[in-house]
Amino acid sequence: MQDARGAPAGSPGPSLRLLFLFLFVMGVAxxxxxxxxxxxxxxxxxxxxxxxxxxxxxxxxxxxxxxxxxxxxxxxxxxxxxxxxxxxxxxxxxxxxxxxxxxxxxxxxxxxxxxxxxxxxxxxxxxxxxxxxxxxxxxxxxxxxxxxxxxxxxxxxxxxxxxxxxxxxxxxxxxxxxxxxxxxxxxxxxxxxLSGNPWRCDCDTEDLCLWCHSDHRPDSGQTVCHSPSELAGQRLAEVGMQLRADCHQGLGYWDYLFFIAIGFVIFSAGTVSAWVMGVLMVLYERYSKRKSEELDSDDEDERGGMGNSSATNQDLTVAL
Incomplete structure:
Protein backbone atom coordinates (compact mmCIF):
# COMPACT_ATOMS: atom_id res chain seq x y z
CA MET A 1 0.00 0.00 0.00
CA GLN A 2 1.35 3.42 -1.00
CA ASP A 3 0.49 6.95 -0.09
CA ALA A 4 -0.56 9.59 -2.61
CA ARG A 5 3.09 10.29 -3.56
CA GLY A 6 3.97 6.67 -4.16
CA ALA A 7 5.81 6.06 -0.91
CA PRO A 8 5.08 2.77 0.83
CA ALA A 9 2.61 3.08 3.64
CA GLY A 10 4.20 3.27 7.05
CA SER A 11 7.63 4.34 5.68
CA PRO A 12 8.97 7.83 6.36
CA GLY A 13 8.67 10.27 3.51
CA PRO A 14 11.63 12.03 1.86
CA SER A 15 11.35 15.06 4.13
CA LEU A 16 11.40 12.89 7.24
CA ARG A 17 14.37 10.89 5.94
CA LEU A 18 16.27 14.12 5.30
CA LEU A 19 15.47 15.24 8.83
CA PHE A 20 16.81 11.94 10.24
CA LEU A 21 19.97 12.27 8.14
CA PHE A 22 20.50 15.87 9.30
CA LEU A 23 20.12 14.90 12.96
CA PHE A 24 22.54 11.99 12.47
CA VAL A 25 25.14 14.19 10.86
CA MET A 26 24.76 16.84 13.54
CA GLY A 27 25.08 14.24 16.27
CA VAL A 28 28.10 12.39 14.85
CA ALA A 29 30.13 14.82 12.81
CA LEU A 194 67.24 13.90 39.58
CA SER A 195 70.58 13.19 37.91
CA GLY A 196 72.86 15.77 36.33
CA ASN A 197 72.12 18.61 38.77
CA PRO A 198 74.80 20.36 40.90
CA TRP A 199 73.30 19.21 44.20
CA ARG A 200 74.56 20.93 47.36
CA CYS A 201 74.59 18.25 50.02
CA ASP A 202 74.00 20.08 53.28
CA CYS A 203 71.22 20.48 55.82
CA ASP A 204 68.95 22.07 53.16
CA THR A 205 68.98 18.85 51.11
CA GLU A 206 68.95 16.45 54.05
CA ASP A 207 65.32 15.39 53.42
CA LEU A 208 66.01 14.82 49.72
CA CYS A 209 69.07 12.67 50.46
CA LEU A 210 67.19 10.62 53.06
CA TRP A 211 64.33 10.11 50.61
CA CYS A 212 66.76 8.86 47.97
CA HIS A 213 68.16 6.52 50.61
CA SER A 214 64.77 5.06 51.53
CA ASP A 215 63.11 5.13 48.08
CA HIS A 216 65.55 3.82 45.51
CA ARG A 217 65.03 5.83 42.33
CA PRO A 218 66.00 4.54 38.85
CA ASP A 219 68.79 7.10 38.40
CA SER A 220 69.96 7.16 42.02
CA GLY A 221 73.41 5.98 40.96
CA GLN A 222 73.88 9.09 38.81
CA THR A 223 72.46 11.54 41.34
CA VAL A 224 75.59 12.78 43.12
CA CYS A 225 76.68 15.69 45.30
CA HIS A 226 78.44 18.60 43.64
CA SER A 227 79.31 20.43 46.85
CA PRO A 228 80.76 20.70 49.46
CA SER A 229 84.09 19.42 48.23
CA GLU A 230 84.37 16.66 50.85
CA LEU A 231 81.12 15.11 49.59
CA ALA A 232 81.55 15.82 45.86
CA GLY A 233 80.92 12.74 43.74
CA GLN A 234 79.07 10.80 46.43
CA ARG A 235 75.55 9.63 45.76
CA LEU A 236 72.74 11.47 47.53
CA ALA A 237 71.45 8.16 48.83
CA GLU A 238 74.81 7.53 50.55
CA VAL A 239 75.13 10.83 52.42
CA GLY A 240 71.61 11.02 53.84
CA MET A 241 72.42 9.40 57.17
CA GLN A 242 75.65 11.37 57.50
CA LEU A 243 73.77 14.63 56.98
CA ARG A 244 71.20 13.61 59.57
CA ALA A 245 73.99 13.07 62.11
CA ASP A 246 75.74 16.33 61.20
CA CYS A 247 72.60 18.46 61.11
CA HIS A 248 71.10 17.16 64.36
CA GLN A 249 74.15 16.53 66.51
CA GLY A 250 74.25 17.50 70.23
CA LEU A 251 76.19 20.38 71.72
CA GLY A 252 79.97 20.10 71.36
CA TYR A 253 82.94 21.56 73.26
CA TRP A 254 82.91 24.83 71.32
CA ASP A 255 79.16 25.19 71.79
CA TYR A 256 79.53 24.95 75.56
CA LEU A 257 82.49 27.34 75.49
CA PHE A 258 80.42 29.81 73.50
CA PHE A 259 77.55 29.67 75.98
CA ILE A 260 79.98 30.10 78.92
CA ALA A 261 81.50 33.15 77.24
CA ILE A 262 78.06 34.63 76.60
CA GLY A 263 77.09 34.01 80.23
CA PHE A 264 80.28 35.66 81.49
CA VAL A 265 79.68 38.71 79.32
CA ILE A 266 76.09 39.01 80.54
CA PHE A 267 77.20 38.57 84.18
CA SER A 268 79.96 41.15 83.80
CA ALA A 269 77.64 43.63 82.15
CA GLY A 270 75.10 43.15 84.93
CA THR A 271 77.74 43.59 87.64
CA VAL A 272 79.13 46.77 86.11
CA SER A 273 75.63 48.16 85.62
CA ALA A 274 74.74 47.45 89.26
CA TRP A 275 77.98 49.10 90.49
CA VAL A 276 77.36 52.21 88.38
CA MET A 277 73.79 52.43 89.61
CA GLY A 278 74.99 52.07 93.21
CA VAL A 279 77.56 54.84 92.82
CA LEU A 280 74.99 57.12 91.27
CA MET A 281 72.54 56.44 94.09
CA VAL A 282 75.20 57.24 96.75
CA LEU A 283 76.15 60.46 95.00
CA TYR A 284 72.51 61.42 94.70
CA GLU A 285 71.91 60.74 98.41
CA ARG A 286 74.94 62.82 99.40
CA TYR A 287 73.86 65.64 97.13
CA SER A 288 70.32 65.54 98.51
CA LYS A 289 71.59 65.55 102.13
CA ARG A 290 73.95 68.45 101.52
CA LYS A 291 71.23 70.42 99.77
CA SER A 292 68.87 69.79 102.69
CA GLU A 293 71.48 70.95 105.23
CA GLU A 294 72.10 74.14 103.28
CA LEU A 295 68.39 74.90 103.18
CA ASP A 296 68.06 74.31 106.95
CA SER A 297 71.02 76.62 107.63
CA ASP A 298 69.49 79.37 105.52
CA ASP A 299 66.20 79.03 107.40
CA GLU A 300 67.94 79.34 110.78
CA ASP A 301 69.85 82.42 109.66
CA GLU A 302 66.65 84.00 108.44
CA ARG A 303 64.88 83.28 111.72
CA GLY A 304 67.85 84.64 113.69
CA GLY A 305 67.85 87.85 111.71
CA MET A 306 64.16 88.34 112.32
CA GLY A 307 64.69 87.82 116.10
CA ASN A 308 67.45 90.44 116.31
CA SER A 309 65.31 92.94 114.43
CA SER A 310 62.44 92.42 116.89
CA ALA A 311 64.71 92.97 119.93
CA THR A 312 66.08 96.16 118.47
CA ASN A 313 62.60 97.49 117.93
CA GLN A 314 61.68 96.73 121.55
CA ASP A 315 64.76 98.57 122.86
CA LEU A 316 63.88 101.62 120.80
CA THR A 317 60.37 101.61 122.18
CA VAL A 318 61.60 101.50 125.82
CA ALA A 319 64.03 104.30 125.17
CA LEU A 320 61.30 106.50 123.86
Missing part, protein backbone atom coordinates in the same frame (compact mmCIF):
# COMPACT_ATOMS: atom_id res chain seq x y z
CA UNK A 30 32.36 17.28 14.69
CA UNK A 31 31.28 20.86 14.76
CA UNK A 32 32.86 23.02 12.03
CA UNK A 33 34.19 25.26 14.77
CA UNK A 34 36.06 22.28 16.19
CA UNK A 35 37.42 21.11 12.84
CA UNK A 36 38.81 24.38 11.56
CA UNK A 37 41.68 24.30 9.10
CA UNK A 38 45.21 23.18 9.95
CA UNK A 39 47.79 25.87 10.88
CA UNK A 40 50.47 26.82 8.38
CA UNK A 41 53.53 24.54 8.34
CA UNK A 42 51.70 21.95 10.43
CA UNK A 43 50.25 18.55 9.59
CA UNK A 44 46.88 17.58 11.04
CA UNK A 45 45.68 14.01 11.38
CA UNK A 46 41.89 13.75 11.40
CA UNK A 47 41.85 17.03 13.31
CA UNK A 48 43.02 15.24 16.47
CA UNK A 49 46.83 15.17 16.12
CA UNK A 50 48.60 18.36 15.08
CA UNK A 51 52.28 17.95 14.16
CA UNK A 52 54.28 21.19 13.95
CA UNK A 53 57.73 19.90 14.94
CA UNK A 54 60.90 21.26 13.35
CA UNK A 55 59.27 24.08 11.39
CA UNK A 56 61.44 26.92 12.73
CA UNK A 57 58.39 28.51 14.33
CA UNK A 58 58.96 31.52 16.58
CA UNK A 59 55.32 31.93 17.62
CA UNK A 60 52.72 29.51 18.92
CA UNK A 61 50.67 28.26 15.92
CA UNK A 62 47.36 29.99 15.26
CA UNK A 63 44.03 28.51 14.16
CA UNK A 64 44.49 25.18 15.90
CA UNK A 65 41.45 22.89 15.72
CA UNK A 66 39.66 23.07 19.05
CA UNK A 67 39.26 19.29 19.09
CA UNK A 68 43.04 18.75 19.05
CA UNK A 69 44.10 15.99 21.43
CA UNK A 70 47.81 15.83 20.63
CA UNK A 71 49.93 18.89 19.86
CA UNK A 72 53.61 18.55 18.99
CA UNK A 73 55.53 21.81 18.61
CA UNK A 74 59.00 20.52 19.50
CA UNK A 75 62.26 21.60 17.83
CA UNK A 76 61.22 25.16 17.08
CA UNK A 77 62.14 28.58 18.49
CA UNK A 78 58.87 29.39 20.27
CA UNK A 79 59.47 31.75 23.20
CA UNK A 80 56.03 31.92 24.79
CA UNK A 81 52.94 29.78 25.36
CA UNK A 82 49.96 32.16 25.08
CA UNK A 83 47.44 31.16 27.73
CA UNK A 84 44.48 32.51 25.77
CA UNK A 85 45.13 30.32 22.73
CA UNK A 86 46.32 27.27 24.61
CA UNK A 87 43.38 27.12 27.00
CA UNK A 88 40.90 26.87 24.13
CA UNK A 89 42.27 23.35 23.60
CA UNK A 90 40.31 21.86 26.49
CA UNK A 91 40.48 18.32 25.01
CA UNK A 92 44.27 18.34 24.79
CA UNK A 93 45.83 15.18 26.24
CA UNK A 94 49.42 15.29 24.92
CA UNK A 95 51.60 18.41 24.62
CA UNK A 96 55.23 18.32 23.49
CA UNK A 97 56.99 21.70 23.77
CA UNK A 98 60.54 20.35 23.99
CA UNK A 99 63.55 22.04 22.41
CA UNK A 100 62.18 25.57 22.16
CA UNK A 101 63.05 28.92 23.77
CA UNK A 102 60.50 29.02 26.58
CA UNK A 103 61.72 31.10 29.53
CA UNK A 104 58.62 31.36 31.72
CA UNK A 105 55.39 29.54 32.46
CA UNK A 106 52.74 30.23 35.08
CA UNK A 107 49.53 28.83 36.52
CA UNK A 108 47.46 30.65 33.90
CA UNK A 109 49.40 29.00 31.07
CA UNK A 110 47.61 25.67 31.60
CA UNK A 111 44.49 26.98 33.33
CA UNK A 112 41.93 25.00 31.30
CA UNK A 113 43.86 21.86 30.31
CA UNK A 114 42.14 19.51 32.74
CA UNK A 115 42.63 16.46 30.51
CA UNK A 116 46.34 16.92 29.80
CA UNK A 117 48.23 13.77 30.78
CA UNK A 118 51.65 14.25 29.12
CA UNK A 119 53.68 17.47 29.15
CA UNK A 120 57.24 17.84 27.85
CA UNK A 121 59.07 21.10 28.60
CA UNK A 122 62.60 19.74 28.27
CA UNK A 123 65.43 21.49 26.41
CA UNK A 124 64.13 25.01 26.99
CA UNK A 125 65.46 28.04 28.88
CA UNK A 126 63.19 27.99 31.92
CA UNK A 127 64.61 29.75 35.00
CA UNK A 128 62.16 28.82 37.76
CA UNK A 129 58.93 26.96 38.44
CA UNK A 130 56.51 29.01 40.50
CA UNK A 131 53.84 28.07 43.02
CA UNK A 132 50.95 26.04 41.52
CA UNK A 133 52.35 26.32 37.99
CA UNK A 134 50.92 22.88 37.20
CA UNK A 135 48.01 23.09 39.65
CA UNK A 136 45.23 23.06 37.01
CA UNK A 137 46.61 19.87 35.41
CA UNK A 138 44.61 17.44 37.53
CA UNK A 139 45.09 14.57 35.04
CA UNK A 140 48.84 15.02 34.52
CA UNK A 141 50.65 11.67 34.59
CA UNK A 142 54.07 12.43 33.09
CA UNK A 143 56.04 15.69 33.30
CA UNK A 144 59.46 16.18 31.73
CA UNK A 145 61.46 19.25 32.81
CA UNK A 146 64.93 18.09 31.84
CA UNK A 147 67.82 20.00 30.26
CA UNK A 148 66.90 23.55 31.21
CA UNK A 149 70.41 24.82 32.07
CA UNK A 150 69.12 27.92 33.88
CA UNK A 151 66.44 26.21 35.96
CA UNK A 152 67.67 26.71 39.53
CA UNK A 153 64.49 27.01 41.59
CA UNK A 154 61.33 24.93 41.92
CA UNK A 155 58.72 26.17 44.39
CA UNK A 156 57.92 23.64 47.15
CA UNK A 157 54.23 23.63 46.13
CA UNK A 158 54.78 23.51 42.36
CA UNK A 159 53.43 19.92 42.15
CA UNK A 160 51.30 19.82 45.30
CA UNK A 161 48.00 19.43 43.39
CA UNK A 162 49.11 16.90 40.77
CA UNK A 163 47.73 13.84 42.52
CA UNK A 164 47.82 11.73 39.33
CA UNK A 165 51.50 12.44 38.60
CA UNK A 166 53.48 9.21 38.16
CA UNK A 167 56.67 10.27 36.38
CA UNK A 168 58.58 13.49 37.08
CA UNK A 169 61.97 14.16 35.49
CA UNK A 170 64.01 17.23 36.50
CA UNK A 171 67.38 15.86 35.38
CA UNK A 172 70.22 17.97 33.97
CA UNK A 173 69.10 21.35 35.22
CA UNK A 174 70.85 23.77 37.58
CA UNK A 175 69.14 22.66 40.79
CA UNK A 176 71.16 22.74 44.01
CA UNK A 177 68.28 22.11 46.44
CA UNK A 178 64.79 20.66 46.13
CA UNK A 179 62.06 20.78 48.75
CA UNK A 180 60.32 17.42 48.56
CA UNK A 181 57.50 18.09 51.02
CA UNK A 182 54.90 18.16 48.24
CA UNK A 183 56.47 15.25 46.34
CA UNK A 184 56.25 12.95 49.35
CA UNK A 185 52.49 13.56 49.46
CA UNK A 186 51.94 12.50 45.82
CA UNK A 187 50.32 9.04 46.05
CA UNK A 188 50.87 8.01 42.42
CA UNK A 189 54.52 9.10 41.99
CA UNK A 190 56.59 6.15 40.78
CA UNK A 191 59.67 7.69 39.16
CA UNK A 192 61.69 10.83 39.91
CA UNK A 193 64.65 11.82 37.73
Missing amino acids: PSPALTAGCPDRCVCDDQLVVQCAGQDLTLFPNDLPLATRQLIISNNRIGDLPALQLNYLSDLVYLDCSNNSLTEISESTFGNLRKLAYLDLSFNTLLQIEDRTFGPLSSLVMLRLTDNPGLSEIHPDAFSENMALQVLDVSRNNLTVLNISSLIALPALRSLG
Whole structure:
Protein backbone atom coordinates (compact mmCIF):
# COMPACT_ATOMS: atom_id res chain seq x y z
CA MET A 1 0.00 0.00 0.00
CA GLN A 2 1.35 3.42 -1.00
CA ASP A 3 0.49 6.95 -0.09
CA ALA A 4 -0.56 9.59 -2.61
CA ARG A 5 3.09 10.29 -3.56
CA GLY A 6 3.97 6.67 -4.16
CA ALA A 7 5.81 6.06 -0.91
CA PRO A 8 5.08 2.77 0.83
CA ALA A 9 2.61 3.08 3.64
CA GLY A 10 4.20 3.27 7.05
CA SER A 11 7.63 4.34 5.68
CA PRO A 12 8.97 7.83 6.36
CA GLY A 13 8.67 10.27 3.51
CA PRO A 14 11.63 12.03 1.86
CA SER A 15 11.35 15.06 4.13
CA LEU A 16 11.40 12.89 7.24
CA ARG A 17 14.37 10.89 5.94
CA LEU A 18 16.27 14.12 5.30
CA LEU A 19 15.47 15.24 8.83
CA PHE A 20 16.81 11.94 10.24
CA LEU A 21 19.97 12.27 8.14
CA PHE A 22 20.50 15.87 9.30
CA LEU A 23 20.12 14.90 12.96
CA PHE A 24 22.54 11.99 12.47
CA VAL A 25 25.14 14.19 10.86
CA MET A 26 24.76 16.84 13.54
CA GLY A 27 25.08 14.24 16.27
CA VAL A 28 28.10 12.39 14.85
CA ALA A 29 30.13 14.82 12.81
CA PRO A 30 32.36 17.28 14.69
CA SER A 31 31.28 20.86 14.76
CA PRO A 32 32.86 23.02 12.03
CA ALA A 33 34.19 25.26 14.77
CA LEU A 34 36.06 22.28 16.19
CA THR A 35 37.42 21.11 12.84
CA ALA A 36 38.81 24.38 11.56
CA GLY A 37 41.68 24.30 9.10
CA CYS A 38 45.21 23.18 9.95
CA PRO A 39 47.79 25.87 10.88
CA ASP A 40 50.47 26.82 8.38
CA ARG A 41 53.53 24.54 8.34
CA CYS A 42 51.70 21.95 10.43
CA VAL A 43 50.25 18.55 9.59
CA CYS A 44 46.88 17.58 11.04
CA ASP A 45 45.68 14.01 11.38
CA ASP A 46 41.89 13.75 11.40
CA GLN A 47 41.85 17.03 13.31
CA LEU A 48 43.02 15.24 16.47
CA VAL A 49 46.83 15.17 16.12
CA VAL A 50 48.60 18.36 15.08
CA GLN A 51 52.28 17.95 14.16
CA CYS A 52 54.28 21.19 13.95
CA ALA A 53 57.73 19.90 14.94
CA GLY A 54 60.90 21.26 13.35
CA GLN A 55 59.27 24.08 11.39
CA ASP A 56 61.44 26.92 12.73
CA LEU A 57 58.39 28.51 14.33
CA THR A 58 58.96 31.52 16.58
CA LEU A 59 55.32 31.93 17.62
CA PHE A 60 52.72 29.51 18.92
CA PRO A 61 50.67 28.26 15.92
CA ASN A 62 47.36 29.99 15.26
CA ASP A 63 44.03 28.51 14.16
CA LEU A 64 44.49 25.18 15.90
CA PRO A 65 41.45 22.89 15.72
CA LEU A 66 39.66 23.07 19.05
CA ALA A 67 39.26 19.29 19.09
CA THR A 68 43.04 18.75 19.05
CA ARG A 69 44.10 15.99 21.43
CA GLN A 70 47.81 15.83 20.63
CA LEU A 71 49.93 18.89 19.86
CA ILE A 72 53.61 18.55 18.99
CA ILE A 73 55.53 21.81 18.61
CA SER A 74 59.00 20.52 19.50
CA ASN A 75 62.26 21.60 17.83
CA ASN A 76 61.22 25.16 17.08
CA ARG A 77 62.14 28.58 18.49
CA ILE A 78 58.87 29.39 20.27
CA GLY A 79 59.47 31.75 23.20
CA ASP A 80 56.03 31.92 24.79
CA LEU A 81 52.94 29.78 25.36
CA PRO A 82 49.96 32.16 25.08
CA ALA A 83 47.44 31.16 27.73
CA LEU A 84 44.48 32.51 25.77
CA GLN A 85 45.13 30.32 22.73
CA LEU A 86 46.32 27.27 24.61
CA ASN A 87 43.38 27.12 27.00
CA TYR A 88 40.90 26.87 24.13
CA LEU A 89 42.27 23.35 23.60
CA SER A 90 40.31 21.86 26.49
CA ASP A 91 40.48 18.32 25.01
CA LEU A 92 44.27 18.34 24.79
CA VAL A 93 45.83 15.18 26.24
CA TYR A 94 49.42 15.29 24.92
CA LEU A 95 51.60 18.41 24.62
CA ASP A 96 55.23 18.32 23.49
CA CYS A 97 56.99 21.70 23.77
CA SER A 98 60.54 20.35 23.99
CA ASN A 99 63.55 22.04 22.41
CA ASN A 100 62.18 25.57 22.16
CA SER A 101 63.05 28.92 23.77
CA LEU A 102 60.50 29.02 26.58
CA THR A 103 61.72 31.10 29.53
CA GLU A 104 58.62 31.36 31.72
CA ILE A 105 55.39 29.54 32.46
CA SER A 106 52.74 30.23 35.08
CA GLU A 107 49.53 28.83 36.52
CA SER A 108 47.46 30.65 33.90
CA THR A 109 49.40 29.00 31.07
CA PHE A 110 47.61 25.67 31.60
CA GLY A 111 44.49 26.98 33.33
CA ASN A 112 41.93 25.00 31.30
CA LEU A 113 43.86 21.86 30.31
CA ARG A 114 42.14 19.51 32.74
CA LYS A 115 42.63 16.46 30.51
CA LEU A 116 46.34 16.92 29.80
CA ALA A 117 48.23 13.77 30.78
CA TYR A 118 51.65 14.25 29.12
CA LEU A 119 53.68 17.47 29.15
CA ASP A 120 57.24 17.84 27.85
CA LEU A 121 59.07 21.10 28.60
CA SER A 122 62.60 19.74 28.27
CA PHE A 123 65.43 21.49 26.41
CA ASN A 124 64.13 25.01 26.99
CA THR A 125 65.46 28.04 28.88
CA LEU A 126 63.19 27.99 31.92
CA LEU A 127 64.61 29.75 35.00
CA GLN A 128 62.16 28.82 37.76
CA ILE A 129 58.93 26.96 38.44
CA GLU A 130 56.51 29.01 40.50
CA ASP A 131 53.84 28.07 43.02
CA ARG A 132 50.95 26.04 41.52
CA THR A 133 52.35 26.32 37.99
CA PHE A 134 50.92 22.88 37.20
CA GLY A 135 48.01 23.09 39.65
CA PRO A 136 45.23 23.06 37.01
CA LEU A 137 46.61 19.87 35.41
CA SER A 138 44.61 17.44 37.53
CA SER A 139 45.09 14.57 35.04
CA LEU A 140 48.84 15.02 34.52
CA VAL A 141 50.65 11.67 34.59
CA MET A 142 54.07 12.43 33.09
CA LEU A 143 56.04 15.69 33.30
CA ARG A 144 59.46 16.18 31.73
CA LEU A 145 61.46 19.25 32.81
CA THR A 146 64.93 18.09 31.84
CA ASP A 147 67.82 20.00 30.26
CA ASN A 148 66.90 23.55 31.21
CA PRO A 149 70.41 24.82 32.07
CA GLY A 150 69.12 27.92 33.88
CA LEU A 151 66.44 26.21 35.96
CA SER A 152 67.67 26.71 39.53
CA GLU A 153 64.49 27.01 41.59
CA ILE A 154 61.33 24.93 41.92
CA HIS A 155 58.72 26.17 44.39
CA PRO A 156 57.92 23.64 47.15
CA ASP A 157 54.23 23.63 46.13
CA ALA A 158 54.78 23.51 42.36
CA PHE A 159 53.43 19.92 42.15
CA SER A 160 51.30 19.82 45.30
CA GLU A 161 48.00 19.43 43.39
CA ASN A 162 49.11 16.90 40.77
CA MET A 163 47.73 13.84 42.52
CA ALA A 164 47.82 11.73 39.33
CA LEU A 165 51.50 12.44 38.60
CA GLN A 166 53.48 9.21 38.16
CA VAL A 167 56.67 10.27 36.38
CA LEU A 168 58.58 13.49 37.08
CA ASP A 169 61.97 14.16 35.49
CA VAL A 170 64.01 17.23 36.50
CA SER A 171 67.38 15.86 35.38
CA ARG A 172 70.22 17.97 33.97
CA ASN A 173 69.10 21.35 35.22
CA ASN A 174 70.85 23.77 37.58
CA LEU A 175 69.14 22.66 40.79
CA THR A 176 71.16 22.74 44.01
CA VAL A 177 68.28 22.11 46.44
CA LEU A 178 64.79 20.66 46.13
CA ASN A 179 62.06 20.78 48.75
CA ILE A 180 60.32 17.42 48.56
CA SER A 181 57.50 18.09 51.02
CA SER A 182 54.90 18.16 48.24
CA LEU A 183 56.47 15.25 46.34
CA ILE A 184 56.25 12.95 49.35
CA ALA A 185 52.49 13.56 49.46
CA LEU A 186 51.94 12.50 45.82
CA PRO A 187 50.32 9.04 46.05
CA ALA A 188 50.87 8.01 42.42
CA LEU A 189 54.52 9.10 41.99
CA ARG A 190 56.59 6.15 40.78
CA SER A 191 59.67 7.69 39.16
CA LEU A 192 61.69 10.83 39.91
CA GLY A 193 64.65 11.82 37.73
CA LEU A 194 67.24 13.90 39.58
CA SER A 195 70.58 13.19 37.91
CA GLY A 196 72.86 15.77 36.33
CA ASN A 197 72.12 18.61 38.77
CA PRO A 198 74.80 20.36 40.90
CA TRP A 199 73.30 19.21 44.20
CA ARG A 200 74.56 20.93 47.36
CA CYS A 201 74.59 18.25 50.02
CA ASP A 202 74.00 20.08 53.28
CA CYS A 203 71.22 20.48 55.82
CA ASP A 204 68.95 22.07 53.16
CA THR A 205 68.98 18.85 51.11
CA GLU A 206 68.95 16.45 54.05
CA ASP A 207 65.32 15.39 53.42
CA LEU A 208 66.01 14.82 49.72
CA CYS A 209 69.07 12.67 50.46
CA LEU A 210 67.19 10.62 53.06
CA TRP A 211 64.33 10.11 50.61
CA CYS A 212 66.76 8.86 47.97
CA HIS A 213 68.16 6.52 50.61
CA SER A 214 64.77 5.06 51.53
CA ASP A 215 63.11 5.13 48.08
CA HIS A 216 65.55 3.82 45.51
CA ARG A 217 65.03 5.83 42.33
CA PRO A 218 66.00 4.54 38.85
CA ASP A 219 68.79 7.10 38.40
CA SER A 220 69.96 7.16 42.02
CA GLY A 221 73.41 5.98 40.96
CA GLN A 222 73.88 9.09 38.81
CA THR A 223 72.46 11.54 41.34
CA VAL A 224 75.59 12.78 43.12
CA CYS A 225 76.68 15.69 45.30
CA HIS A 226 78.44 18.60 43.64
CA SER A 227 79.31 20.43 46.85
CA PRO A 228 80.76 20.70 49.46
CA SER A 229 84.09 19.42 48.23
CA GLU A 230 84.37 16.66 50.85
CA LEU A 231 81.12 15.11 49.59
CA ALA A 232 81.55 15.82 45.86
CA GLY A 233 80.92 12.74 43.74
CA GLN A 234 79.07 10.80 46.43
CA ARG A 235 75.55 9.63 45.76
CA LEU A 236 72.74 11.47 47.53
CA ALA A 237 71.45 8.16 48.83
CA GLU A 238 74.81 7.53 50.55
CA VAL A 239 75.13 10.83 52.42
CA GLY A 240 71.61 11.02 53.84
CA MET A 241 72.42 9.40 57.17
CA GLN A 242 75.65 11.37 57.50
CA LEU A 243 73.77 14.63 56.98
CA ARG A 244 71.20 13.61 59.57
CA ALA A 245 73.99 13.07 62.11
CA ASP A 246 75.74 16.33 61.20
CA CYS A 247 72.60 18.46 61.11
CA HIS A 248 71.10 17.16 64.36
CA GLN A 249 74.15 16.53 66.51
CA GLY A 250 74.25 17.50 70.23
CA LEU A 251 76.19 20.38 71.72
CA GLY A 252 79.97 20.10 71.36
CA TYR A 253 82.94 21.56 73.26
CA TRP A 254 82.91 24.83 71.32
CA ASP A 255 79.16 25.19 71.79
CA TYR A 256 79.53 24.95 75.56
CA LEU A 257 82.49 27.34 75.49
CA PHE A 258 80.42 29.81 73.50
CA PHE A 259 77.55 29.67 75.98
CA ILE A 260 79.98 30.10 78.92
CA ALA A 261 81.50 33.15 77.24
CA ILE A 262 78.06 34.63 76.60
CA GLY A 263 77.09 34.01 80.23
CA PHE A 264 80.28 35.66 81.49
CA VAL A 265 79.68 38.71 79.32
CA ILE A 266 76.09 39.01 80.54
CA PHE A 267 77.20 38.57 84.18
CA SER A 268 79.96 41.15 83.80
CA ALA A 269 77.64 43.63 82.15
CA GLY A 270 75.10 43.15 84.93
CA THR A 271 77.74 43.59 87.64
CA VAL A 272 79.13 46.77 86.11
CA SER A 273 75.63 48.16 85.62
CA ALA A 274 74.74 47.45 89.26
CA TRP A 275 77.98 49.10 90.49
CA VAL A 276 77.36 52.21 88.38
CA MET A 277 73.79 52.43 89.61
CA GLY A 278 74.99 52.07 93.21
CA VAL A 279 77.56 54.84 92.82
CA LEU A 280 74.99 57.12 91.27
CA MET A 281 72.54 56.44 94.09
CA VAL A 282 75.20 57.24 96.75
CA LEU A 283 76.15 60.46 95.00
CA TYR A 284 72.51 61.42 94.70
CA GLU A 285 71.91 60.74 98.41
CA ARG A 286 74.94 62.82 99.40
CA TYR A 287 73.86 65.64 97.13
CA SER A 288 70.32 65.54 98.51
CA LYS A 289 71.59 65.55 102.13
CA ARG A 290 73.95 68.45 101.52
CA LYS A 291 71.23 70.42 99.77
CA SER A 292 68.87 69.79 102.69
CA GLU A 293 71.48 70.95 105.23
CA GLU A 294 72.10 74.14 103.28
CA LEU A 295 68.39 74.90 103.18
CA ASP A 296 68.06 74.31 106.95
CA SER A 297 71.02 76.62 107.63
CA ASP A 298 69.49 79.37 105.52
CA ASP A 299 66.20 79.03 107.40
CA GLU A 300 67.94 79.34 110.78
CA ASP A 301 69.85 82.42 109.66
CA GLU A 302 66.65 84.00 108.44
CA ARG A 303 64.88 83.28 111.72
CA GLY A 304 67.85 84.64 113.69
CA GLY A 305 67.85 87.85 111.71
CA MET A 306 64.16 88.34 112.32
CA GLY A 307 64.69 87.82 116.10
CA ASN A 308 67.45 90.44 116.31
CA SER A 309 65.31 92.94 114.43
CA SER A 310 62.44 92.42 116.89
CA ALA A 311 64.71 92.97 119.93
CA THR A 312 66.08 96.16 118.47
CA ASN A 313 62.60 97.49 117.93
CA GLN A 314 61.68 96.73 121.55
CA ASP A 315 64.76 98.57 122.86
CA LEU A 316 63.88 101.62 120.80
CA THR A 317 60.37 101.61 122.18
CA VAL A 318 61.60 101.50 125.82
CA ALA A 319 64.03 104.30 125.17
CA LEU A 320 61.30 106.50 123.86
